[in-house]
Amino acid sequence: MAMRMSSLFLRTLRDNPADAELPGHRLLVRAGYIRRAAPGIYTWLPLGLKVLRKVEAIVREEMDAIGAQELTFPALLPREPYEASNRWTEYGDNIFRLKDRKDADYLLGPTHEEMFTLAVKDMYSSYKDLPLSLYQIQNKYRDEARPRAGLLRGREFIMKDSYSFDVSDEGLDASYQAHREAYIRIFDRLGFEYVIVSAMSGAMGGSASEEFLAVSEIGEDTFVRNDAGTYAANVEAVVVPTADAVDASGMPAAHVEDTPDTPTIETLVSVLNASHPRSDGREWTAADTLKNVLVMLVHPDGTREPLAIGVPGDREVDAKRLEAQVGPAEVEAFEEKDFARYPMLAKGYIGPGVLGEEKSSGIRYLLDPRIGAGSAWVTGADETGKHVLDLVHGRDFTADGTIQAAEVREGDASPDGNGVLHTARGIEMGHIFQLGRKFAEALDLKVLDENGKLVTVTMGSYGIGVSRAVAAIAEGNLDDAGLIWPRNVTPADVHVVATGKNRERDGDVFAKADELTEAFEAAGLDVIYDDREKVSPGVKFKDSELIGVPTIVVVGKSLENGIVEIKDRRTGERREVPVDSVLDEVLAEVRGATA
């Protein structure tokens, strides 16, 4: 049934809504696709629901095509399975918890690994039942600290989550690959520009993991890739290779020097160059120094643990990379009161002399992999106003391990050795994980193998942000006048505008527009029909551009000469077409694009 603007539940807005920051989000609100109900919680108005359903249908078709089976778990879930997997605690403040009238604990599902695992455990018992892939398209909940950007990071949102179950690692590889290929087809059909990048698996545990990012300046994720196309990774997942070991046998002994008033790398470098010139005449740079950064980890159970990170002085610790490494712990600043508890830490002059679990501070100490064995550094001497020079890693100090937490920069060497990295931003649209046996072990999902032996099942977990996809498509398909929907997800195939003022005066225009609308519908097209009376042509044109259906058919004055206008919303191109050929022309456009 055509959506007639005279009765469609829609009110377009000329002004930008106060609570929308991004251009696509503003347009989705202004054009009447969505409305905010609470922070990070949205209502889907009729037009928005049409787009959402089209995205869902594409996802469903491609999941069905790889043999994944759809089911639907509840959104309101009992605590116990999430207790067994430890996620009840690990999620911290990020999930919504509630109690029922009997004081039993529930949560609103953030993802459903536990429930799928239990369902398979409940129903299957043999290797012969596997492989198996299951999925659902459903409301998910996360109590985001900073819900942002409309549908991009909501607190109630729609996700397709699927899970694969296999007995062997090879089976998991195959299931993972099938999902990867399905995702490629899905994102191709949705009309995104996207990249597939290596990713961290985060709170999920597991091993191999990739993200599908929509390339977008407004994305929250930063990724890097090299020119050759041999390497692409979410910045959190970049693994900088450990620097090659250097033979330190001929290096001078470490020596402490006075470096008054040098609490920062910048002041240190200038004092070094002024008072402690290098024997080979080269200038000291920040890259010659070893900066020791302290943070406080807060574990899900509330315990606080200090952590020291050593990075070359020309790099900062990247908060997101650090969080990805230490999760589910959260990272807080190391504050004055924390320093007070560790008097051996000389703020601004902290060195490896006191760091490390077996040294005086007892603070765990992790190094950036660029701090190679045998490399020499200028670093704090654990006394205000003093630094130590020629301190050699492995000879003069050791750490408790390495950590991938230093910032990754444009122009850094590609970890695969193939050229340099370029950074860009993206929106995480999909994420595929090889979960492995973590959840199956926690929930005791085992099946009998060919030899009658119980083996633990290995799982994959695969997500697509369905409501987020609508937002990402909007952000990537717009201009100053409004949205421009790709054919596959447009709320309607064609938007018919009758420019007449009212049916009495402009009977022919309305009659022809009615007739075309019916003809389009009879041909199976979805139609928005602007049949409003007493609304000026200007307002109708503006609304049609704001709403963003790709093909706009204008029935107006030229009808006297048997002419109707077809406008391409994306290119802006308008062409006059004899009224008798409009149907064929529009059908050709719609079918050509979706073929």
Place this chain on the structure above:
Amino acid sequence: MAMRMSSLFLRTLRDNPADAELPGHRLLVRAGYIRRAAPGIYTWLPLGLKVLRKVEAIVREEMDAIGAQELTFPALLPREPYEASNRWTEYGDNIFRLKDRKDADYLLGPTHEEMFTLAVKDMYSSYKDLPLSLYQIQNKYRDEARPRAGLLRGREFIMKDSYSFDVSDEGLDASYQAHREAYIRIFDRLGFEYVIVSAMSGAMGGSASEEFLAVSEIGEDTFVRNDAGTYAANVEAVVVPTADAVDASGMPAAHVEDTPDTPTIETLVSVLNASHPRSDGREWTAADTLKNVLVMLVHPDGTREPLAIGVPGDREVDAKRLEAQVGPAEVEAFEEKDFARYPMLAKGYIGPGVLGEEKSSGIRYLLDPRIGAGSAWVTGADETGKHVLDLVHGRDFTADGTIQAAEVREGDASPDGNGVLHTARGIEMGHIFQLGRKFAEALDLKVLDENGKLVTVTMGSYGIGVSRAVAAIAEGNLDDAGLIWPRNVTPADVHVVATGKNRERDGDVFAKADELTEAFEAAGLDVIYDDREKVSPGVKFKDSELIGVPTIVVVGKSLENGIVEIKDRRTGERREVPVDSVLDEVLAEVRGATA
């Protein structure tokens, strides 16, 4: 794509699940349609989801056909709108409440009157925008005290809720009527035996209200109807007419008599007949006595209010009818400790002498409408062992009002004067209300009328239990062997069984079954195909009967003679058909039934 039993996520159970009480619920679990995740919270397995989607599609089509527009509100809702309508409090323990990380209050939506009202207020401002009907099909939440009977009364469930918005009462009537007719078409298509009964509007407020009940012995609702078909009502909504006034001028004066040890109606009647015979010689019966029942009302704000109800001694107070009258207050027993606080109440001998707000107890006193003005009664004399006789209503005592709380019984006079009532049980499948202006007033939804004056909008609210419909259909369509789906909602149109043991030995059988499956699919049918190897024909037949697809095609031994069997699941009829005509025969059955 055919659902192949060799890979379908399904494990049928031979034994009844411990947590299922009703036959349909047991079969839905045993046949792999649903699984319990928590009390009143269910997972939809692949087969169940197919049925659910078919029910949803029928509901959606009929709602679209009356011009209702679909949108989707969130399930997680902010407190404020529900505070404005007072439902945050009125719902008491029946809604799930939770807090977000910022300590803001939220609820899981039980119904969405408030949100729809606010959306219309947000977008519309003129009478020209109305009438408007909006709907959604969505997860709803109620924290039921006794979740029961699987999907029939869940705590997370799927509902279609719609709302109409009009400026005039006539408009509301028309919107209500349109929904009523759509509901008739929906329930006709779903294949229910149903009745439309007058209903209470309960916590919703509002005036006219009807329920669609699936007639079923296992239903929680009791309804009554007369033979002529002129009256049908949910028992809670039966309005017993007030008894005609009687001229009491010639009646004897009231007199207190000793009636030792008569704390019950039964003992009272026998003592009356033994010691206080009537002058006209008729026997005393329970119907001659006035029984005063005390209950404690608990209001949503926690305050407790005693209430006395006077009913003829041959009738009990019906808890559900009472609750429907006093809601949102809940009804609790009047306990010993409550009696202790009202020493003027002589337990077993309570009479109107102390009841009524202006009398010594201060307890509100409401009478059954059968206690007509001028009628004489035997009732308690407010002293242990004593009753008062010939106490005349209006002459000797008054009450604070009437209440429709006495039980309604088979054979009672129909309130419309047309014959007697018969009682039966049903499952509430749909409910249509004329809400009126309650929510619009609470949330200030006004539009400009034709004269430019602001008027409050009048609303209707219309619900269908979508997940409950699946359960009700199952309860009404089963036999000892399993489920028997009506054509319109079956998970598949045809269930193909290949009776061969394995593809090696019975290659022809499997090849023909494969071929038929493909032919059915090519013709647009949904197919379940039992292609399992190493599973006996007996098990396959049992599973096909348990699952309940209406048409079963068995490819087996007779294939040698060019014969395939078609079985009608409902009638049990089997017929042998030449293999070449199977497709046509099945298509005729499917299309004939759904035409």
